[in-house]
Amino acid sequence: MTGRDSGLPGEGPAPVDPGRYSLLAAVSCLAAAVAFLVAGLTGAADVTPMPAAPWQVVVPAAVLAAVLSVLRPAPHHARLLLAGEVLAGVLMLAGSLGRLPHNLLFAIVWSLMKITGATPAFEMVPQWGKFVVHLVTLGAGIALLLRIRHQLRTEPGLASLRERRGSRLAPERASGLLRRIAVVAAVAPLPYGVLKVAWALGWRGGFAEDDAFRDVQVQTPGFGDTGVLAGVAVVIAVLMAVPVAGRWVRRALVTIGAVGALMLVPAGAVGCYDLVLTALGFDRHELSSIALWAFVLVYPTLLLWGLALAAETWLYWVVTKRNPAVDGSGSDQAAARGTAKESDYLNRST
Structure with missing residues (x-):
């Protein structure tokens, strides 16, 4: 059985290999670290002085998130690794989430002004460099979240969390x-x-x-x-x-x-x-x-x-x-196929 084919009839490709989630998270977090480091060293301006973690905090947090995302822990260390990833991700995103909405708003309004010729009530000039930095950091946060979600589904040491997570609302x-x-x-x-x-x-x-x-x-x-x-x-x-x-x-x-x-x-x-x-x-x-x-x-x-x-x-x-x-999935067979894939993947992971 290969990583691309679960071997079960009619199922098609198996879930993405966990290494790909880890690689995506690591590369994305390193990109966020580099982006924030360059912005911090060059003194790149932001559109608004909203509260945010300084780049001296964001850069080490992003590097730590990248390192932790490529580790495959022993079952008894899985929760500790998960907690570290969550903490590093929160500190990394703390540099962008408070300022990204205004950066996005300025970019949208600026674009509308160019299209319509309208004049804003006050000056709204986007700081494109910092806007890109915040977008890269947001992408890193999403990639890390996908990695954590995959861990919760597949890591043997997180089985108890899966059981608790499985108790769904009626x-x-x-x-x-x-x-x-x-x-x-x-x-x-x-x-x-x-x-x-x-x-x-x-x-x-x-x-x-x-x-x-x-x-x-x-x-x-x-x-x-x-x-x-x-x-x-x-x-x-x-x-x-x-x-x-x-x-x-x-x-x-x-x-x-x-x-x-x-x-x-x-x-x-x-x-x-x-x-x-x-x-x-x-x-x-x-x-x-x-x-x-x-x-x-x-x-x-x-x-x-x-x-x-x-x-x-x-x-x-x-x-x-x-x-x-x-x-729009069409039938309960889709859910059954997803459950079979997940079970098969868990067996191969253990």
């Missing part, structure tokens, strides 16, 4: 949770979206300075379009709650939900961090143009929205994965 309970979380995910964008549309239409409430954003119009990037995106988010939340059928629709919704949560949670968390510092008496530049009540309305809402969207996306994936009629 289908009825998962569906009920999905619908309840969907209500939160659909309602949470409304305050933010309504406020942005009101500002786009000329309402001046919520500004700490009289001349702040005085030239804002509906077509100004970051205002009218943001209101539209908030409306789209409500539709996405409803579609996942139904849940809609179709394999490609399912994948598209999961991708949108994951990217949305990745944008919203760090931005909301950083905003809440600023609010805490403000409450403790620190002077925060981020609050200089916007009234405190508007800041309080926006950023906790973004955090709640992001967390609800992340939870809904995960529940939607779980619920539809168990339902062949929804996920």
Whole structure:
């Protein structure tokens, strides 16, 4: 039996060899280490001074993650290795997750300005070098997550974790949770979206300075379009709650939900961090143009929205994965083939 063919009739290729997951994670983490090292030594600027781990922390963490990802531990060391990989991955991503949403936002708005000729309410010039660094680090985090996921499925020393992970939610309970979380995910964008549309239409409430954003119009990037995106988010939340059928629709919704949560949670968390510092008496530049009540309305809402969207996306994936009629797999034979492949792979790994 080879690594590319499980030898079972009708099954096709076997799962990817674990060495490939390890190699992908190692190379990606080393790329992130090099990218952050170059950015740190050259003093590459970022678009916003959002809190983030310094490059002196990120680079060693990324190197450590790369080294740990190629190790194959003895069963009694498997949990220790897993904990090390998780810790190294968290420290590596701590340099990017808080700043990636604003980098992505600046890149999107800049691109829209080039296409439409619209003028933003304030200068939004992307720092492309640092944007690429954050994207490379995010890719390394995803690769490391795939490696950890594979470990949880195949490492003999993690069998007890697999058993605990295998105790799934009952289908009825998962569906009920999905619908309840969907209500939160659909309602949470409304305050933010309504406020942005009101500002786009000329309402001046919520500004700490009289001349702040005085030239804002509906077509100004970051205002009218943001209101539209908030409306789209409500539709996405409803579609996942139904849940809609179709394999490609399912994948598209999961991708949108994951990217949305990745944008919203760090931005909301950083905003809440600023609010805490403000409450403790620190002077925060981020609050200089916007009234405190508007800041309080926006950023906790973004955090709640992001967390609800992340939870809904995960529940939607779980619920539809168990339902062949929804996920488009066609029959229960697909699930049976996946189980047979996993069992065969576990046997070969041990």
